Amino acid sequence: MSENGSGGRVQPARPGDPTRIGPYRIVGRLGAGGMGTVHAGVTSDGMRVAVKVVHPEHAQDPEFRARFRREVELSSRVTGPHLVPLLAADPDAPTPWLATAYVPGPTLNQHVSARGPLDEGSLYAFAAATAQALAAIHAAGVVHRDVKPQNVLLTPSGPRVLDFGIAHAADTTSVTRTGVMTGTPGWISPEQYRQGTAGPAGDVFAWGALVAYAATGRLPFGAGAPDVVAFRVMSGEADVDGVPAALRGVVEKALSKEPADRPSAAEAARECAVRLASEATQVGSAGSGPATAVDMVAAVWDVPAGDDPSWHLTADRKRPRKRLVGGLVLAAGVIGGLAGGVAALLPGNTGADTHTSSAAASASSSSSAGSAQPSTKTVKSGAAAKQRAASGDEATAQSWGQARAAQGAGEHDVARAVLHDEGVLAQELSDGAEFSPEAVRFHESRREVYLSYTLSSDEQGAIYAETEIARNMCLTARDVVLRLHPDLRYRRYVMVKEEPGQDPEVTWQDDFVTNAKCQVAADDGTGQDTDGNAQDWAPDEDGLGQAMIPSTDGDEIRVADHLARRLIQRSNSMSQVLGTDRVLGNAELKVGFDPGNSVMYVWSDYAPWTEGEAESWAAMAAGEACRALVTQRESAGDVWPYARYAVAQIGGNHYLMMRWGNATTRAACPA
Structure with missing residues (x-):
């Protein structure tokens, strides 16, 4: 949440965002981070402000709330022409917030x-x-x-x-x-x-x-x-x-x-x-x-000001909260390049073939003829590793073909919100990834919400894009279904990739009710012990961020240094398998610790690897990390707090958790 904006660019509000915070009307988002969200707000006379709101889970932490209250007190002390002034704050609100003047310009x-x-x-x-x-x-x-x-x-x-x-x-x-x-x-x-x-x-x-x-x-x-x-x-x-x-x-x-x-x-x-x-x-x-x-x-001062477009200020009308999400309306879909998908969701459309893409129509006709086979690529495809359905009853191209368009106010709210949020994501993805959400469908008996999409990208970009698409859909489904329409029986989301001339492919599916944090990652051994038992934890961006903070603990530094040397040695010995074009070192391969969750993180900053090469490296790194933790625990005993490891691949402004597990015994570590 450190940035006050990005050259005036305001992202659309997400479902569940407030319409007002204190005296300010909220018109969109300026950014978000691990601690909270920065909303774009305006005063009654049109002055632009940045309103910083902490995440609800942090608001329940007395220590965090005390730090936030202190932040407000400190910020109110400081004034000067080259600072960003604090305008107002409420550290004792159910969700604490503070507002500063909006300042345009790049960092x-x-x-x-x-x-x-x-x-x-x-x-x-x-x-x-x-x-x-x-x-x-x-x-x-x-x-x-x-x-x-x-x-x-x-x-x-x-x-x-x-x-x-x-x-x-x-x-x-x-x-x-x-x-x-x-x-x-x-x-x-x-x-x-x-x-x-x-x-x-x-x-x-x-x-x-x-x-x-x-x-x-x-x-x-x-x-x-x-x-x-x-x-x-x-x-x-x-x-x-x-x-x-x-x-x-x-x-x-x-x-x-x-x-x-x-x-x-x-x-x-x-x-x-x-x-x-x-x-x-x-x-x-x-x-x-x-x-x-x-x-x-x-x-x-002679620095280009950059773009600072006018904020789009909609009328400040009072309306029921349910209408707010439903009121993301067709214009949001058109802006996101979603005209075809939104048209399919107009009231009165009961799922006729008029909205079905050619690939989906092909799947539907083949399933009626009894020739469709369940997708064998649900967990892993050529584009990226995927999430396995929690129940084991996996969605397929056939079940996608049987799904219908939205019916009723609740389903229309879900469909519009999904298309809107994925449309925003389509604009935010890197230039190398061309992503377009197409249509949202519902399979009532299976309790599944489907999103079809097209995606053109290189392998590394596809891994990141599909991970973000899945996380985005999970968050939206949880927000709209669980909070706004708890009467709807849906609990799983399913993503279906469509390519010209090919049958639809189910690429992701998960239970958005039980996956409370909407964590998505590779599942070909990721997040599981070697005996196949699912982990009761998963790594996340906050833990990875903690691991990037230099340690001052002697044992942590020694273990990290030894493991980093081992990873560098093994990675370079695998250069032909990994396709690396130079000798890797500490600049590309790193180790750190998240003390709050007792996790040791290993990550790579080497972007040129393909999906398969990154997976080969991650498999090796997971084994080395696991054995390093077991060795240290055998030496130090119970005073060594770390019994978990996670392996991540970082590229540009994104990351992907590749492997993680519990370091129990040497024999249980990945080979």
């Missing part, structure tokens, strides 16, 4: 990725403005603790520092979970790695790295395994080649290993302001210069 990392480093004039403005923002934060007795490129927005008028989600008071009265290091690898100070302490000097260290990144487009301590980055931060020199000479001195001082050797944020701001004033005077009119620091930033 620094988005800008650098798309356009490269800042030019010198804008860089001086950036350095001065961000240092001034930190000085204002520290003057209020607050430590930011997560200064990084994702938390700086480049607005039309200059940079803005945001996100106090994990800020803490400098007086140490903050609330935090013991033993968890807060921050992002590469932006954490040496003293925080060594002693776990974070103060204003740690923010200044991260500021120095931030300015170096803005100037060069390179991560000053490089990339790779979290522990490798931590070693460079504590013992290596930052890469500041390319930082202009006028800024290099203050940046190098900010990156000093010892906190006492660094300038304060206010001192850094004054040094940067000297260079900024000279630059601003040169671009100003003869004999005059900008009067204030804010004016100086604006005078030399």
